[in-house]
Amino acid sequence: MKRKKIYLLWFSNNGGVFVKVNDKIKSDSKLWLKNDKEITSHGDTLLFVNHSDIFREIFDIDAKNGNGFIGHLSSFQNINPLDTPDVFDKESLLRFEKGETESSKIYSINNRRYFSYMNPLYIEPECLKCHGVQDYKVGDVRGGICIHVPMDKYDTF
Numbered sequence: 001m002k003r004k005k006i007y008l009l010w011f012s013n014n015g016g017v018f019v020k021v022n023d024k025i026k027s028d029s030k031l032w033l034k035n036d037k038e039i040t041s042h043g044d045t046l047l048f049v050n051h052s053d054i055f056r057e058i059f060d061i062d063a064k065n066g067n068g069f070i071g072h073l074s075s076f077q078n079i080n081p082l083d084t085p086d087v088f089d090k091e092s093l094l095r096f097e098k099g100e101t102e103s104s105k106i107y108s109i110n111n112r113r114y115f116s117y118m119n120p121l122y123i124e125p126e127c128l129k130c131h132g133v134q135d136y137k138v139g140d141v142r143g144g145i146c147i148h149v150p151m152d153k154y155d156t157f
């Protein structure tokens with residue numbers, strides 16, 4: 001969780017990165033930022049991606065690694081519909097707005113029990129480059145980063 005926040009800061013400091021287009025990072029996957037494209041001298045197409053695309057990829061890799069973790073970003077002012085808060089996220093985001101700094105709960109998704117944990121993501125000066133247009137100011141809760149850890153193996157104890 002802490003590491004993912006560090007990634008977010010790194011991406012924000014650098015304003016995003018260019019990656020080679022593949023079957024996941026497609027040229028039409030952006031919702032908001034200008035879709036900057038570059039063609040290299042080798043003929044590869046590079047696409048500008050923001051931290052959300054990268055996070056989704058990292059969370060996907062986590063999920064496929066067999067640990068069953070489900071992770072996502074969430075916000076009341078979500079730009080991407082995929083980041084719409086669910087019941088647990090909403091409760092957590094409201095707590096963060098009151099000053100709490102973490103939230104957790106045992107939670108069921110598709111009849112499977114998960115330990116759900118969420119941390120707030122606050123607006124830092126670097127975030128305003130993009131999220132400034134949403135009227136945020138430094139220190140505001142921009143959203144949260146959430147992870148659901150399956151309880152199956154712990155339920156047997």
Ligand code: HEC
Pocket residue numbers: 008009011012013015016029030031032033050051052053073074075077078079080081083121122123124126127128129130131142143144
């Ligand atoms: C280079 C532009 C850029 C910067 C800098 C940036 N973001 Fe984002 N952020 C985006 C875009 C674009 C999206 C939605 C894109 C998507 O999911 O396709 C997004 C989505 C999010 C979301 C998910 C909710 C939503 O709106 O869908 C959170 C939470 C978030 N950003 C937090 C932050 C924080 C905190 C910082 C600073 C530490 C930051 N962002 C810096 C561009 C940026």
